[in-house]
Amino acid sequence: MHSQINRKNLIIVTVLFSIALLIRLFLVSKYLDEWDSVQYALSLHEFNLEIHQPHPPGYPSYVFLATVINWILQNDTLTLNMLSVFSGALSVVFTYLLGKEMYNEKVGIISAIIISLTPAHLVFSIIAMTDIVFLMFLTASVYCLYIGLRSNKLLYIGAFLATYAVGIRPQNFILVAILLIAFLYWKKEIVPIIKSIIFAAIGGLIWFVPASLLSGGVINYLRLARTQIDAIERFVYTVKTIENYFTILLDGWTISILIFAAIVIMAGVIAIRKNVITIKHIEKNSTLLILWIVIASLVYISIYQLYISRYLLPIFAPLSIIFGASIVWLTDNIRYSNIKKIIYVCASIAVIIMAYQALSHAYLLSNITPAPIQACDYIKYNYSPHDTMLVATDSYRHFQYYLPNFNAHYNLPKYANILNKNTSTIVSDIPLSIADPVVVQKYHRSYDIYQKHDNVSLYQTNLYLEPFASTGFYYPEYDGNFFRWMTNDSEIWIYSPTECQGVFCFEIRSINKPRHLFVELNNATVYESIVSPEYSVITIPVNLVPGDNTIKMFSNEDNIRPCDVEGTVSNDDRQLAFAIRGTSFIEANKTLYIDIGKYKYSPCLRTGFSSPEKWSDELDIVWSSGNQSELFIVSTQFLDNSSQTITLTMKCLPFLYDSSNRMIEIYVNNNYVGQISITEGWNQYTVEISREYIVENGYNTITFKYGDTTSPREAGVSDDPRPIAIAWDWVELK
Incomplete structure (x- = not known):
């Protein structure tokens, strides 16, 4: 009889493991999906917490186990993903064994099915992360410790596995310690307790010692391991943190968890009414599962920034067992067959919902490259x-x-x-x-x-010659144009391969009132002005030195937080002074080429131009707007002194070729220099400009006056009301 039971148990274990394993093998990721996954892969070749291989607290048990496997497989990605796959399948088996040991075989099977098909459990069984490996070792250790209450040998194995599991995810040491202490308290036998402590010490030392040696000593390892924990604002329970907890719990289980919870509540109410459960009499198995969930939840809410369901995987096993036990107890203790059927149907629907989401989610993850x-x-x-x-x-x-x-x-x-x-x-x-x-x-x-x-x-x-955000600038925002907020003490870095003359251009506005702006280039003041809350174009002639050039932009007035501005409703607590856009350094040399369609040159477009439009990968254009456009050009003694004329070349396209007047008059610094007749399609046009009209060491305005403008709405092309004449590509001055 005993051999038949063992054989049946072996068959169930084999079936559960095989199905769980095959599903995960079919869906396993081909990549290292996470930032952390890559760090684990790098740590297989060099364990170094200083350079975050992996990041603190180090996960040494996980890394050392994976390193041994990688000696065989010789493939980082395969090693780490397979470790997750087998851990996921084994955690299903240990959930079955624990549920069976605590209650009965039926509870074990239902619990195993539930945990196997939760979306979070399946997803994190197919990618390279430590959470599912920790869950497997934790569930295995709890199973051994539970049986160890009557079998010393398994108690020692459970104690060893528990502290080894701490090395997989050291953040869980409080949970593991409390569970281990609870089992030793229940054991109440001095010799087995002492031996268990010894085995627990071995399980911890087996990863702590090499981790310390590889980190330069115990003190240094503990210092590095603490950096992650010290960076967290711990033991802060707010409505938001608790809300995040339940949000990611729901995300990891789907709405099915509400169905299971309803079944648990129903079972609890009936059990209390039948005096099966009382305050003074709660069975050890229920106490253990509740303790497991409560301690883990308190720890995770207090030390984690909860945003992803994998953090809660350690409570999936006890939850699954509670759900399985409630389903079985209800159906065994309710006399009405119809109600039993309803419970089974509800539980089945919950499992189907989870399975569908888990499988579809895992399939997409497996087949879409990160x-x-x-x-x-x-x-x-x-x-x-x-x-x-x-x-x-x-x-x-x-x-x-x-x-x-x-x-x-x-x-x-x-x-x-x-x-x-x-x-x-x-x-x-x-x-x-x-x-x-x-x-x-x-x-x-x-x-x-x-x-x-x-x-x-x-x-x-x-x-080269690109203005890089160094300090004091916030991430770009878009309001029709890209811009950045900046503080009252910001810095731009430009690298020049040689000595270079040109103009530093930008549009800027203050946040709420006029304020002083000072600009320094390599510690020498090059500009000072009052900046209004409306955008204005600022152009500063500068001489760059070879190598690094630092442009400091600062104000002697304090920053302002939008949330502090009276009469506004904002949660923005950034320290702001100015908004800047269209920043560029335009080099002055013998050929001045302005790609009008590139936003980089937008400071050169004074008036009469629309916003840049991207027509193709190779073509960015700007439509004219209104009856004339003004283009701003800087020259810094770059023209050929032997020539008495300068050639202005432009490439443009008429909006309507058959319009009545396709002439463009051109003025340079308010001096008429000629006109061109626009023909159909994209074409280049040239105009000779007398040298006497050009300011050679300063700023020049080129004005284009259009003979005819038409809006796309008037032409029946679209609802665009802009009065346009010409699409501009580029302008070149030689």
């Missing part, structure tokens, strides 16, 4: 590692791992320390330049699939 890795593929095939530098924030680890031949840096580094003479292009996942961001590619994987790395935009910036 956005950072899509970006890596684009960079690999479109840029050369010899002349391209990568600067990244959220995508940094993926760039570092998947693009090992490139020079990758995190966030905004000190450029002078990392530049080499061959670098000419910077590719980043954030806009580095204060000029209009040039987005070369955008990649997306839905936030609903995974709550990290859902969007990556790649920006390309030329290193």
Whole structure:
């Protein structure tokens, strides 16, 4: 009889493990999806908390176990993802065994089915993260400790597994410690307790000692491990943190958790009315499960920034067992068959809802490449590692791992320390330049699939003569044009390969009232003015030195927080002074070329121009607006002294070729210099300008007066009411 029971149990375990494993093998990710996943992969080759391989507190049990597996598989991604796959399947088995041991076989089976099909459990069983591995070891240790109350050998194994599990996710040491103390208290036998403590010490030392040695000693390891915990505002229970807890719990279980909770409440009410449960008499199994959930929940609410369901995986096993036990107890203790059927139907519906979302979610995750890795593929095939530098924030680890031949840096580094003479292009996942961001590619994987790395935009910036945001600038915003808020003490960095003359252009406004603006170039004042709350164009002639050039923009008046402005309703607590846009350095040389369609040159468009429009990857244009347009050009003694005339060349397109007057009159500094007749299609036109009309060391205004304007609405083309005449591509002055 006993052998038959063991055989049946083995069959159930085999079936549960095989089904759970096959599902996860079919859906396993092909990539390192998370920032943390990449850090774990890097740590397989060098465990170093100083450089976040992995990040503190280190996860040493996980890394060391994965390192051993990787010696065999010789593939970082395969090793880490397979560790999650097998851990997910094994946690299903241990949930069954624990439910069976606490209650009965039916409870064990139902509990295993429930946990196996929760979306969070399945998703985090197919990607390289520590949470599912910790859950497996925790559930295994609790199972061994529970049986260990009557079998000393399993008590010792459980104690060892418990402290080894702490090394997988050290953040959970409070939960593990309290559960272990509870079991030892229930054991009440001195010798087994002492032996259990010894085995627990071994389980902890097996990862703590090598982690300490690799980190430069115990003190240094503890210092590094504490950095993550010290960075968290701990033990703060607010409505928001509790709301986040229930939000991600619902996200990890779907609405099915409400159905299961209703079944638990129904079972609890009936059990209390039948005096099966009383305050003075709660069975040890129920006490353990409640303790497990309560302690874990209090810890997670207090030390985690709860935004993703994987943080709550350790409570999935006790929840599944409680749900399974409630279903079985209700159906065993209710006499009415119809009510039993309703309970089974409700539970089945809940499982089906979870299974559908879990499988569809995991399938999408498995088959859609993470956005950072899509970006890596684009960079690999479109840029050369010899002349391209990568600067990244959220995508940094993926760039570092998947693009090992490139020079990758995190966030905004000190450029002078990392530049080499061959670098000419910077590719980043954030806009580095204060000029209009040039987005070369955008990649997306839905936030609903995974709550990290859902969007990556790649920006390309030329290193030379580009104004980089150094300090005091906030992330770009868009109100029809890109702009940045800045503080009253901000800094721009420009790198020039040689000595260079030109003009520093930008549009700026103050946040709420006129305030002083001072501009310094390499510690020398080059501009001072009062800036109003309306945008104004500022152009400053500057001489750049070879190498680093620092432009400081500051005010002697305090910053203002929008939330403090009287009469406004805002939660914005940023320290603001000015908004800036259209920032650029325009070099003066023998050929002055202005790509009118590029937002970089928008400070040169004084009046009579619309906003830039992108017609294709190669073509950005600006429509004229009104009867005339003014173009602002700076010259810094760049013209050929041997020539008495300057050639103005322009490329443009008429809006309506058959309009009655297609003539454009051209003026330079209010001097009439000629007119051109616009023909159909994109064409180039030239006008000779007398040298005497040009200010060679200053600013020049070129005015274009149009003979005829028509709005697209009047022409029956669209509802656009703008009076337009010409689409502009570029202007060149020689």
